[in-house]
Amino acid sequence: MAGRRAVLVPGRGYDTRGPLFVYLGEALRRLGFEVHEVTWQRLDELRLDAAPGWVAAQLAPVLDSGVDLLVGKSLGSFATPLAAERGIPAVWLTPLLHEPAVREPLSRTTSPFLLAGGTGDASWDGALARRLSPHVVEVADADHSLMVPGPLAGSAEALGRVCTAVEGFARDVGGVTPVSAR
Numbered sequence: 113m114a115g116r117r118a119v120l121v122p123g124r125g126y127d128t129r130g131p132l133f134v135y136l137g138e139a140l141r142r143l144g145f146e147v148h149e150v151t152w153q154r155l156d157e158l159r160l161d162a163a164p165g166w167v168a169a170q171l172a173p174v175l176d177s178g179v180d181l182l183v184g185k186s187l188g189s190f191a192t193p194l195a196a197e198r199g200i201p202a203v204w205l206t207p208l209l210h211e212p213a214v215r216e217p218l219s220r221t222t223s224p225f226l227l228a229g230g231t232g233d234a235s236w237d238g239a240l241a242r243r244l245s246p247h248v249v250e251v252a253d254a255d256h257s258l259m260v261p262g263p264l265a266g267s268a269e270a271l272g273r274v275c276t277a278v279e280g281f282a283r284d285v286g287g288v289t290p291v292s293a294r
Contacts, residue, residue: 118145118181119174121188132205135275143282164190164213189214196221201285203278206256209237218244226281228274230254249277
């Protein structure tokens with residue numbers, strides 16, 4: 113599947129070196145995607161009220177090169193208008209569903225998207241997520257990093273659940289077949 117491109121869009125405090133992105137990037141590579149990792153420029157200048165335009169300004173040039181799957185976390189979910197306008201299938205990890213600039217584009221997009229969040233995250237609304245998409249992974253008690261209280265094995269299990277759901281979504285949306293693991 114040469115030429116298929118996935119773009120990973122970080123959060124504010126969770127960049128593409130975080131566990132979710134490390135494993136999801138590897139999963140997407142194994143599915144034959146070329147993976148592009150976004151690094152925010154001038155993050156220290158970001159004001160929350162300007163986040164939608166700031167994200168769009170930084171991400172639009174990356175998307176102009178073509179993208180088959182967008183994977184965004186938290187702050188990166190302010191890219192929902194771009195995905196909706198451009199018809200890009202997407203995965204939104206801990207999306208800021210309480211923000212109209214995120215929620216409204218999700219309600220009007222025609223491209224499939226997967227939402228993943230935890231019940232311990234104030235930004236997550238599981239009922240809304242299930243109304244917006246049939247593709248939802250909800251992790252009980254998980255926080256905004258999808259970490260759960262208690263032994264670390266629980267957080268590793270949650271990471272595995274999210275990665276498995278994203279792999280299935282990427283296969284279904286793109287009709288891709290896994291390539292041999294390196």
